[in-house]
Amino acid sequence: MTQTMDTVVSAQHLAKQFQTQAGSLALFSDINLEIARGESIAIIGPSGTGKSTLLSLLAGLDQPSSGQVRLNGTDLNQLSDRARAEFRNRHISFVFQAFHLLPDLTAEQNVMLPLQIRNHKNAAREAQEWLCKVGLEQRMHHKPAELSGGEQQRVAIARSFATSPSLLFADEPTGNLDEHTGEQIIEQLFNLNQEQNTTLILITHDETLARRCQRALHLHNGTLREINE
Amino acid sequence: MINSVPFRLAVKQSVSCLKLSEWRALLFALMMAITISGLMAALGDRIERTLMRQGSALLGGDLLLSHTRPLEHRYLSTADKLGLRHTQVTQLATMANHAENFLLVTVRSLTAPYPSGQIELDSPSPSPLPSSGEAWAEIGVYERLGLQPGDQIQLGNHSFTLTRIIRSAPDRGRGFISFNPQLIIPEGALEGTGLLGPGARMQYRQLFAGSPDQIKVLATELQKTIPSGVQLTALKNDESQQNSALTKSSSYLRLSALFALLISAMTIFLSLRRFTQSQFKRAALLKSLGLSERQLLQLYISQLAIAWLICSLTGISLALVLERLGLFLLQGLLPQPIPDASWFVYATGAILGGAILLGMGIPALLVLQKSNTSQLLQSRAVRLSWRGRLPYVIALFTLIVCSALYLNNLTLTLSLIAILLIAGIVLGWLGAYIASRLTQRLAPYHRLGHLLNSRVIQQQRWYRVQIPVICLLFALLSTNLIALNDLLGRWQAQLPAETPNHFLINIQEWERAEVEQLLQQNGIVSTLWPIYRGRLTKVNGQPLADVLTPEQLDQPSLKRELNLTSATGIPEHNRLVAGRWQPQGGVSIEQKEAEELGLEIGDQISFDIAGREATAEISSIRTVRWDSFQPNFYFIFSPGVLENFTPSYMTSFHLTDNSADVSRQLISQFPTLTLIDVRQILSQLQQLLERLSLLSTLLMLLTSSAGLVLLYVTLTQELEQRRYENALLQTLGASQHQCRQLDQLEMGLIGGLSGLLAVVITELSLWSVHQQLLKLEPALHPYLWVSLPLIGCGLFIAVSQLSHRQQNLNHSYQTLINRI
């Protein structure tokens, strides 16, 4: 397979199995995937098929049993812990189903976290800008407990875009939200995605949501298949 | 059968829970609480009983009269009429001598055996008291002078044959004089020794025993007739005993043990909270499997009961071992034999531990019982709600009740707990505040500075518990150690090299010239002070009772005979603050004494000296340096006033270590003199303090281990939270290394801060201890300012390293997606 300049994610012959007490559990054995810059991709599939696991492999959070993942042409597994962390901080962001905001920090402080990790000089101003962009200028100094679910997810989105990532992984970002709020969040996510030219990899159960993406992939019984309209 | 189901489950659970750190911490803390309270109760009880000697057998009678002058015979006749048993004791602290070896001893002679209590000897004696020419002595006399039964011992002019070893005897006295080894000689033998001149340290006692009613009658009778100055001691209401130095130190030990107890209680509370949290799901599961709420409660109560039983057994055994160690440390300081403590005392630890467990545990169990099966169906991991105040209120109440029982003093307990609570809240708030301000300020100077600041903001609640606990623990430990050390060290440093270290008392008029000569020959510079023993009886011609307030009448200086002197020159360590020095017929009074008795220049004061009256006008007021180790006097008369009274003389001087020869010469030439070697007394006191400090170190070790467990528990309580935080940071792009560094920075900061705050508290409390209790010049302790923060830093980093091993990245994401 040739690798063009604009391939951001390239996975080859990915396999993952877990050693459990009941024996070894193979989730998938040969997954191949190429994602171009700026693309938006949805991964759908039944529960337990390994979507989250695949995501963590693609994001370099976990090592595959065999096979290779390259992000922006770099094989993360070749890097040291520190370099890999730095790469993640520079290029990758996540949005989770459960938001994962630290409860005792304000919205602003939560958004500042990834910037502080890279020791950004103007973390506070940057964070404020992003919170304004997601429409939370009134909520900067509120703690997560004082925010609604949708607002919390918007803080998480601000946090994920604050580092200007080239790759955004979202694992069921609307799973904890009602339909209406979920739609608003998705709207925001896609808008920012376009504006920032970020590559979006989205896990979802929602077929309509999957259709909004440029490509949709179905993970089932260990194989990843492209869904065509 | 149904009943046994919860119990069997409980047995299984107690074992399987051992893999939970909170269960282990609970067991350990409970055991500590039981050990400490049991140990303190037993040790305290035995020490107090030894020291107080409240038993009539130890006192020698049910009622006793004591005085520094011979007591009148009519008291004995009164007792005879009432049909009471009695004896009369003459006692003297003096030098015993054998082959030029000298020893300060207490000598007693009795007119009859003690009315209650036995003199126990190594071998039976045909007569109840030593017969003529014989003396019985405690083992200390034999050991320190290298004697055997059958040897001779010299007291004053007289020599006695030692025939028996006294194993124990009643009427040993208390306080420091009771540390002197004791001798009993036959009735009247003391008179022959020539030791009884004016100025001798005599004690005359009459002891009575009989039925409580008889004693009551006698006591009321005596109270009416005894002159002031004669002390009446009834068996129960002996207040002076409560104030004895050792009783004080035993309550001091008790107090410091209280802190260990509180720490253990807190550990129990926190680990129970965590335990119920970890059991919440299991409880719901058991319920869904058909266990009733009642059975569930039974199950967990049984489990706590099993824990209590095991901890009681181990805790009491440990207490027994430590008690041995404690008594071993106090050996030789406490008059033997030490009475056994009753079994109940040992059980108090277990009872107290049980009470704490109940108070802390029941509210937790009630929450557990409320677990709901429907929670199993929800994917959300249910967090147990402890929002209600009830558990805290019950826990606090339990603590107060337990501490009050332990200290046997409600006001003390309440004020202590209030102080601790307030100090804890203030310290927690202050510590958390400083931590966040400090990290905010320093953030730009370290790569992780801003992250650290976020972390500190995130963890405020935890700091508010952690910082005060460790801070107070540190402060307590260091205050204790330093106060005792300072007492030992600085006291000695305070004495200039030439400070007199010998007192020579009981020098009679006819010996005076020769003693002076002998001292001069040996190059010893000293002044011989005439001593008259007298009691203040009148002010401006009126009896004291008419002119003084009840508080003033209560002054200790009015209750005993004072050493009075007369002099032409003002003693060098005295300073005149008012009046004129020694006009004809004048007397100079010490400033404090004048203030306390409300006496002023121009007042006429009269003394009763050996039954006769001497009157003088206060002509000057002086200050005195009491710690100068010179003879010091409240009253110094101008020479003419006491002309017609016979004094004895005393002096003090400094002897170097290799001038033991002088003391030998003195004693052999003047056998009736008493030479008091201050060094001996100081070293005895020092020994006592050293042993006490060892004992308190033992307690401090227990306290620190309780504190370490608490630290461990609170750190692991936060473990989940920290795991989660680190996982999140890692997905946000922090490396494992950075997370570890962040943890260490945070722990170091909090540990160091706790240490620093502890230093402040330590210095503050040492300041007041030094001023109020030790009467030492307060000073800062620079090494503390370095060592405590460092120790805090190291300790926190070490314990956090122990309690949470770093997780790797693979698990981070898992942690995040599994935590919903």
Ligand SMILES: Nc1ncnc2c1ncn2[C@@H]1O[C@H](COP(=O)(O)OP(=O)(O)OP(=O)(O)O)[C@@H](O)[C@H]1O
């Ligand atoms: N570390 C692990 N050890 C053992 N098994 C694991 C591990 N991680 C995941 N699994 C198993 O792999 C399977 C796939 O998990 P994964 O979370 O990727 O599923 P998913 O497709 O995201 O499901 P869902 O839609 O419910 O989120 C599950 O059966 C899970 O139990």
Ligand SMILES: [Mg+2]
């Ligand atoms: Mg998933």
